[in-house]
Amino acid sequence: MKRIRVAVLVSGGGTNLQSIIDASENGRVNAEVVLVISNIESAYALERARKHGIDAVFISDKKKKRREHEEEMAEVIDRYNVDIIVLAGYLKMFTPFFIRRYYGKMINIHPALLPLFGGEGMYGLKVHQAALDCGVKVSGCSVHFVDESIDGGPIIVQKAVKIEEDDSAETLAERILKEEHILLPKAIELFAEGRLKIEGRRVKILKKSD
Numbered sequence: 001m002k003r004i005r006v007a008v009l010v011s012g013g014g015t016n017l018q019s020i021i022d023a024s025e026n027g028r029v030n031a032e033v034v035l036v037i038s039n040i041e042s043a044y045a046l047e048r049a050r051k052h053g054i055d056a057v058f059i060s061d062k063k064k065k066r067r068e069h070e071e072e073m074a075e076v077i078d079r080y081n082v083d084i085i086v087l088a089g090y091l092k093m094f095t096p097f098f099i100r101r102y103y104g105k106m107i108n109i110h111p112a113l114l115p116l117f118g119g120e121g122m123y124g125l126k127v128h129q130a131a132l133d134c135g136v137k138v139s140g141c142s143v144h145f146v147d148e149s150i151d152g153g154p155i156i157v158q159k160a161v162k163i164e165e166d167d168s169a170e171t172l173a174e175r176i177l178k179e180e181h182i183l184l185p186k187a188i189e190l191f192a193e194g195r196l197k198i199e200g201r202r203v204k205i206l207k208k209s210d
């Protein structure tokens with residue numbers, strides 16, 4: 001089967017990016033990261049990509065309209081002929097232009113069990129603090145297709161993580177992040193195998209033989 005070509009969009013440290021690179025290098029995922037784009041010039045994720053010989057591009061979003069920034073990104077992405085776009089800690093909202101262009105081939109990872117603790121302003125430690133404040137006994141992480149809602153697109157896979165009595169937002173984030181590093185490559189592998197079928201709000205995971 002063909003190795004799928006992956007573009008990863010990042011704004012931060014890029015540990016999730018690293019998990020995709022590692023899984024593709026050791027063959028756990030039949031995919032190759034061919035492009036990494038960041039809207040933050042100093043994002044360590046860009047450095048990680050370069051260390052692995054992957055093209056890493058900073059595309060500034062300053063002093064331009066969102067649409068203009070997205071057109072610039074789309075121009076680069078399309079040149080690389082990618083099969084899937086992975087948002088891995090990409091902290092910028094898209095306009096419908098970008099979302100419609102890549103619907104069904106753009107996925108995002110979120111550090112909670114969606115639809116809980118997602119949406120506008122829910123990023124970083126705020127997500128985990130919200131889970132603790134709410135008193136839930138489990139949280140976790142979700143990978144979903146990106147649609148025009150924030151964190152609301154069809155869910156592909158999720159992993160639950162138990163909340164411990166003495167958890168802080170930081171300790172919970174740390175445990176969930178470890179699971180993210182397993183879950184995101186898994187979702188990409190399912191995509192690579194052609195096993196994800198979007199049916200309305202649901203994503204059907206086809207059997208290997210289907």
Ligand code: GRF
Nearest residue numbers: 012013014015016089109111
């Ligand atoms: C992760 O928690 C991810 O779920 C969220 O942003 C964080 C990115 O972390 N979308 P990293 O940059 O991959 O380390």
